[in-house]
Amino acid sequence: xxLGAFFARLKEGLARSTQKITESINAIFKKRRLDDAALxxxxxxxxxxxxxxxxxxxxxxxxxxxxxxxxxTDEEIRETLASEIAAxxxxxxxxxxxxxxHKPHVxxxxxxxxxxxxxxxxxxxxxxxxxxxxxxxxxxxxxRAAAVEQLQIWGQRTQAEVITAPQNADAAGxxxxxxxxxxxxxxDVLLIDTAGRLHNKATLMEELRKIMRxxxxxxxxxxxxxxxxxxxxxxxNAIQQVKVFKEMVDVTGLIVTKLDGSARGGIVVALAExxxxxxxxxxxxxxxxxxxxxxxxxxxxxxxxxx
Amino acid sequence: MFETLSEKLSGVFDKLRRRGALSENDVTxxxxxxxxxxxxxxxxxxxxxxxxxxxxxxxxxxxxxKSVTPGQQMVKIVHDVLVxxxxxxxxxxxxxxxxxxxALLMVGLQGSGKTTTSGKIALRLxxxxxxxxxxxxxxxxxxxxxxxxxxxxxxxxxxxxxxIMGQSxxxxxxxxxxxxRREVxDIVILDTAGRLAIDQVLMDEVKAIRDATRPIExxxxxxxxxxxxxxxxxxxxxQQIGVTGIVLTRMDxxxxxxxxxxxxxxxxAPIKLVGSGEKLDALxxxxxxxxxxxxxxxxxxxxxxxxxxxxxxxxxxxxxxAKMAKGTFDLADYANQLxxxxxxxxxxxxxxxxxxxxxxxARMGDANLDGAILKRQAAIISSMTPKERRTPDILKASxxxxxxxxxxxxxxxxxKLLKQFxxxxxxxxxxxxxxxxxxxxxxxxALMPKGIMPGASGRRLF
Ligand SMILES: Nc1nc2c(ncn2[C@@H]2O[C@H](COP(=O)(O)OP(=O)(O)OP(=O)(O)O)[C@@H](O)[C@H]2O)c(=O)[nH]1
Ligand SMILES: [Mg+2]
Numbered sequence: 001x002x003l004g005a006f007f008a009r010l011k012e013g014l015a016r017s018t019q020k021i022t023e024s025i026n027a028i029f030k031k032r033r034l035d036d037a038a039l040x041x042x043x044x045x046x047x048x049x050x051x052x053x054x055x056x057x058x059x060x061x062x063x064x065x066x067x068x069x070x071x072x073t074d075e076e077i078r079e080t081l082a083s084e085i086a087a088x089x090x091x092x093x094x095x096x097x098x099x100x101x102h103k104p105h106v107x108x109x110x111x112x113x114x115x116x117x118x119x120x121x122x123x124x125x126x127x128x129x130x131x132x133x134x135x136x137x138x139x140x141x142x143x144r145a146a147a148v149e150q151l152q153i154w155g156q157r158t159q160a161e162v163i164t165a166p167q168n169a170d171a172a173g174x175x176x177x178x179x180x181x182x183x184x185x186x187x188d189v190l191l192i193d194t195a196g197r198l199h200n201k202a203t204l205m206e207e208l209r210k211i212m213r214x215x216x217x218x219x220x221x222x223x224x225x226x227x228x229x230x231x232x233x234x235x236x237n238a239i240q241q242v243k244v245f246k247e248m249v250d251v252t253g254l255i256v257t258k259l260d261g262s263a264r265g266g267i268v269v270a271l272a273e274x275x276x277x278x279x280x281x282x283x284x285x286x287x288x289x290x291x292x293x294x295x296x297x298x299x300x301x302x303x304x305x306x307x
Numbered sequence: 308m309f310e311t312l313s314e315k316l317s318g319v320f321d322k323l324r325r326r327g328a329l330s331e332n333d334v335t336x337x338x339x340x341x342x343x344x345x346x347x348x349x350x351x352x353x354x355x356x357x358x359x360x361x362x363x364x365x366x367x368x369x370x371x372x373k374s375v376t377p378g379q380q381m382v383k384i385v386h387d388v389l390v391x392x393x394x395x396x397x398x399x400x401x402x403x404x405x406x407x408x409x410a411l412l413m414v415g416l417q418g419s420g421k422t423t424t425s426g427k428i429a430l431r432l433x434x435x436x437x438x439x440x441x442x443x444x445x446x447x448x449x450x451x452x453x454x455x456x457x458x459x460x461x462x463x464x465x466x467x468x469x470x471i472m473g474q475s476x477x478x479x480x481x482x483x484x485x486x487x488r489r490e491v492x493d494i495v496i497l498d499t500a501g502r503l504a505i506d507q508v509l510m511d512e513v514k515a516i517r518d519a520t521r522p523i524e525x526x527x528x529x530x531x532x533x534x535x536x537x538x539x540x541x542x543x544x545x546q547q548i549g550v551t552g553i554v555l556t557r558m559d560x561x562x563x564x565x566x567x568x569x570x571x572x573x574x575x576a577p578i579k580l581v582g583s584g585e586k587l588d589a590l591x592x593x594x595x596x597x598x599x600x601x602x603x604x605x606x607x608x609x610x611x612x613x614x615x616x617x618x619x620x621x622x623x624x625x626x627x628x629a630k631m632a633k634g635t636f637d638l639a640d641y642a643n644q645l646x647x648x649x650x651x652x653x654x655x656x657x658x659x660x661x662x663x664x665x666x667x668x669a670r671m672g673d674a675n676l677d678g679a680i681l682k683r684q685a686a687i688i689s690s691m692t693p694k695e696r697r698t699p700d701i702l703k704a705s706x707x708x709x710x711x712x713x714x715x716x717x718x719x720x721x722x723k724l725l726k727q728f729x730x731x732x733x734x735x736x737x738x739x740x741x742x743x744x745x746x747x748x749x750x751x752x753a754l755m756p757k758g759i760m761p762g763a764s765g766r767r768l769f
Contacts, residue, residue, distance in 0.1 A: 044352055050534040053346040113557065113585070114418030114530070143585070145462070146455035153450035198560040231418060235349035235534020237562035258417060261503040262543075263536035286417070286448065 034067050034077075042081065049266035049303055052236055055273060059084055082301040088269055089296035094278040096225060096253060098133065104182040104190040106215060106222040108175075110208060110245060111229035113196030116257035116283055118147065120229050121191045122154030123283065123291035129158050133188040138178035139164040140171045140211070141195040151193050157288055161185070171195070171207060172214040179218045192223070199244035208249050226251045227280070232258045232265035242271055256294070257283030264303055329377060334366045337381050348563035348602045351538040354572045361388055382603065389599035392568060398592035399577040401428070401552070405523045408441070408487030408495045412522035414513055414548065416540060417501030420556035421528045422452065424582055425498040426459030427590040433465050438493040443468035443483035445476035445516060446500035456498055463587055466492070476500065480516045497522065504543030517548050526579065528554045533566035541573040550574045555593065556582035563602050634732075638696040641728055642688040645681050686714040687724050699725055 032038060039060050046056035062084060098105045107124070109117045118141070125135040137160050141147035148164050155162035163178040165171075175192050182190040194211070197204035215222040228251040230238055245251045256265050259282045268279055279294040338359050345355045366384050390396070403409055411428065413421045425442060432438040442460045444467075446452035453470045460467035468483050480497055487495040497520060502509035517525065527550045529537065544550055553570050558581045567578055578593040630636045688696060690713035695702055702710075702725065704718075711718045 047346060048352050048535050050536070053343050112532070112560070114420060116418060144455070145458035146451040149451035149454050150449070198557065200561045201559075231530075231532075233416060233530070233534060233536045233540075234532045235562070235566070236347055237349070237532040237560065238534075240561060258503075261416065261536070262505050262539040263534065267534065 032071070034063075034070050034072050039064055039068075042077070045304075046266065049264040050235055051266035052239075052270045055270045058273075059088075059269075078301075078304045081304045082297070084300075085269055085303060086297045086300035088272050089279070089300055092272045092276060092279050093294050093296040093299075094253070094280065095293055096227070096280040098128065098189055099224065100133070100188055102219075102221065102224055104136065104179070104187040105224045106179060106182075106190045106192065106219065107225045107227060108192045108194065108208075108211065108215070108223040108249070109227045109229060110194050110249060110251070111196060112198055112231075112241060115196065115229045115231040115234075116255075117141075117196065117229045118150050118154065118193050119286060120227075120255050120257060120283060120291065121151065121193050122158060123288055124189075124191055125154065125158040125160045126288040127291060128189050129160065134186065135160045135189045135191060136178070136182045136185065136187040137162045138175055138190065138192040140175055140178075140193045142167060142169045142171050142174065143195040147193070147195065154288075160191075161187075172210045175211045176214045176218055179215055179222065183218075199241050199248075205244065205248045212249055225253060227253055227255055229255050229257060230268075232256050232282075233261065233263040234267060236267065236270075238267045239270060239274060242275055242277060246275065246277065251277065253278040253280045255279075255281045255283065255291075260284040260290070265299075266303055268299075269303075329366050329369050329381065331367050333377065334363055334381075337366070337378075338363060341385055344603065345565060345568075348565035348604065349532075349534045349537070349569075350565035350602065351535050351569035351573075353538060354569045357572065358388065358392065358568070361392075386599050386603060389568070389602060390595045393571055393595035393598055394577050394593070395595060398594065399552070399579050400592070401432075401526075401579055402523050403432075403436070403438075403494070408484065408492045410484060410487075410520040410522040411494060411496045412513075412517060412520065412525045413496065413498050413528055414525060414544060414550075415501060415528035416503060416530075417449075419501060419528045419530045420554075420582055421501065422446070422456050422459065422498050423585065423587075424526075424528050424554050424556060424580075424590070425456060425496050426463050427582065427587050428580070429460065429465045429494075429496055430463040430587045431590055432494055433463065439491070440465040441468060441483065441487050441490075441492040441495045442466065442498065443479060443486075443495060444470075444498045445479045445483075446498060447474070447476055447479075448500035452500065459587065466490075476512060477515050477519055480520050484520050495520075504540050504547075510543070510547050514548055524551045525549055526552045526554050527570070527574070527576070528556060529566055529570055531555050531557045531564045531566060532560060532562040533569075535569075537566040537569040538573050541570045545574040545576070550576045552576050552579040554578075554580045554582065555598075558591075558598075559583045559589070563604060564598055565602050567598050568602065636732065638688050638691065638699055638728060639693070641731070642685055642696070645685045645688075683714070683716055683720065684724050687711075687716055687721055690714040699728065 042063070043056050043060040046059060047053055051059070059081070063081065067080065096107075109121055111117050121137060125137060128135040135158065137151055137155050139148040139151045139162055141151070142165055148167070152162050152164070154160075163174065163181055165174040165177070171194065178190060178192060192211070194208065195204075197208070199205065212223065212226075226249050228242060228245050230241065234241070242251065242254070254268070254271065254277060256268055256279065259265055265282075271277060272279070282292050282294050282299070284290045284292055341362060342355055342359055345358065346352065350358070362385055365388060366381060369380065369384060401411070413425050415421050422444070429440045429442050433440050442456055442463075442465055444453040444456035446456075457467045457470065468479070468486055471479075471482075474482070476499065483495050483497060486492070497516065499513055499516065500509070502513065504510065525548055527541065527544050529540070533540070541550070541553075553567075553574065553576055555564065555567050555570075555578055558564060570576075571578055578595075578598075581591045581593050583589045583591050630640055687710060690710045691702075695706065695710075702721075707718045707721045711721050714721075
């Protein structure tokens with residue numbers, strides 16, 4: 001896709017979610033003094049975007065130190081606020097790099113229920129296919145009804161082979177088989193789907209660890225990436241999700257989905273501050289092409305509705 | 308990670324001595340903390356604003372019950388308003404008051420749990436209400452979604468509308484209702500594809516489905532982990548298609564669930580059901596009291612306050628507190644305290660109500676916290692002479708034997724009680740050192756002398 005068209009789509013995806021925020025900032029600032037009331041309103045806007053009360057207060061605090069009492073236009077406000085947020089996000093905006101030498105680079109995809117794991121795997125498979133890599137998929141959700149069939153359809157869409165096991169089969173065993181077959185077939189990337197699970201369910205988290213252990217038996221360096229898929233509508237609980245998944249399975253990066261909706265995913269700012277965990281990509285729709293790299297500046301600007 | 312609201316409020320009110328009524332300044336300071344706590348719990352900002360305004364009105368001038376602190380009183384007010392805002396006491400069930408076949412329409416964002424919830428409701432209506440239920444998936448969007456519902460229907464033992472590929476959601480909806488009429492189903496549950504509230508094409512589609520099926524219930528299925536966006540979703544779905552009830556899913560997670568309050572406030576629709584697991588029977592009625600406590604991140608301190616106000620003899624309680632403070636608390640006082648505690652109900656229940664005690668309780672094991680032990684201890688103390696109660700140090704072997712015989716217990720048990728009283732005195736000294744603030748901050752766990760934890764030495768506190 002041409003770069004221009006690409007940005008157009010990204011913007012379109014994010015535009016809707018930022019419309020409201022733009023309106024509210026517009027409503028506050030024609031050109032006015034950055035006083036306590038104005039700062040409070042700005043803080044509220046950040047809170048409404050799910051940055052969380054603490055992070056919002058912190059960002060506005062910085063803002064207050066440098067700009068308090070100045071006459072400002074809404075444009076200036078947005079730009080400065082966006083830079084402030086982009087500065088937090090820039091260090092974590094890192095693409096997911098696939099090492100061809102691993103043959104295959106093993107990607108374990110985890111997250112709570114319904115966040116978009118399976119769809120994201122479909123999107124990634126599409127991307128890798130387009131860039132000339134050979135992806136292979138493992139239907140590691142052996143628990144949820146029709147989860148296997150769902151991934152199989154993604155396999156067809158992206159011409160990727162899907163390794164499956166019967167319902168309720170041991171997911172770790174299946175992952176092991178998957179890796180064995182991917183090695184034999186010379187696949188470049190092995191994308192392992194897992195059943196959605198709440199991070200506070202110890203036995204289910206233990207199952208994930210088992211998958212990790214079993215993979216290492218076959219390739220001590222695997223999995224090479226552990227992706228946590230996070231739904232942009234999630235509020236403060238995302239912090240707990242990242243914390244626990246990181247502790248249990250060494251999450252290496254995040255993918256944030258559903259940014260095509262009205263939720264702005266501001267929680268990632270808090271996540272960046274607390275965990276410094278890489279954010280690789282964002283999901284902006286349900287189709288195979290709806291995955292975008294995570295760009296700190298664009299994301300920050302969209303968050304505050306900068307043009 | 309976050310301090311709970313009850314802890315924060317205790318902090319705020321620590322500075323204040325008991326003053327009878329809550330002043331405007333007290334309340335304002337508390338409201339700041341309440342606002343933050345609600346935001347941490349993911350209650351949407353605009354809902355938080357209305358809510359705190361409501362609290363302000365209610366709290367200023369409110370009398371503080373003698374046996375609780377102003378912080379606790381404030382928590383109770385917040386909790387009460389929360390319960391009201393969440394729908395008041397008791398659960399609201401699904402409306403089935405219409406001629407068969409009754410259509411239930413399930414709507415919501417992608418991944419909120421509509422399909423699983425459809426299966427759960429089908430199972431519940433079939434088992435608990437002996438209804439003949441038809442499940443129909445109108446989700447032509449997500450790969451294998453129709454198959455998922457079909458498999459769930461099999462598991463639940465209810466019928467599923469046969470899948471015909473290529474039909475539009477509205478066509479499937481019509482076919483479902485026809486099948487419902489023809490085959491005399493009581494209820495037809497229509498599971499729709501997840502959609503974003505800002506996706507006008509898909510919102511129009513669900514409007515058409517609604518018009519074609521005239522559902523008696525349109526249930527908005529919402530993830531309990533939802534953040535600030537809850538208001539946008541709730542408002543759009545409600546304005547565009549009319550929501551009659553809300554189902555809150557993934558309440559088995561550890562999200563505070565503030566979205567419940569946002570959703571309810573924006574739609575005015577009752578929260579009818581709660582999803583609490585992945586299995587089909589993990590569906591529960593909605594209890595506002597429980598969710599209120601959860602949003603506030605506290606144990607059930609409210610019930611504690613209520614029960615304390617009802618049962619504890621205030622004068623007696625204050626006398627005991629004064630003695631503790633002075634360090635003149637003796638076995639007679641202990642017996643007195645046991646009586647008060649016994650009046651309030653089971654110890655494990657009480658411990659569960661205190662913030663920060665959940666873990667402690669789990670470690671101690673419920674078995675050791677029953678009332679029988681309290682009664683035996685009371686009996687032991689009542690077999691002592693007043694002098695023995697005041698100065699337990701004089702209790703040597705012969706006296707202990709007499710007491711054991713008199714109370715129908717053993718010397719061992721007498722020893723255990725004495726040891727415990729000893730531990731308790733130690734505890735009180737620590738309490739004095741920490742002050743009330745420390746106690747509320749760190750919870751009861753901080754008071755435990757090292758050896759007293761069962762894991763460490765096998766000895767029990769109670
Ligand atoms: N609008 C939008 N929908 C998405 C996006 N990503 C996923 N979805 C939708 O979200 C729903 C859930 O996605 P899945 O991929 O099944 O999620 P999952 O995490 O695999 O779910 P479980 O396996 O059930 O835990 C589906 O309806 C997807 O189409 C996105 O970026 N935008
Ligand atoms: Mg999945």
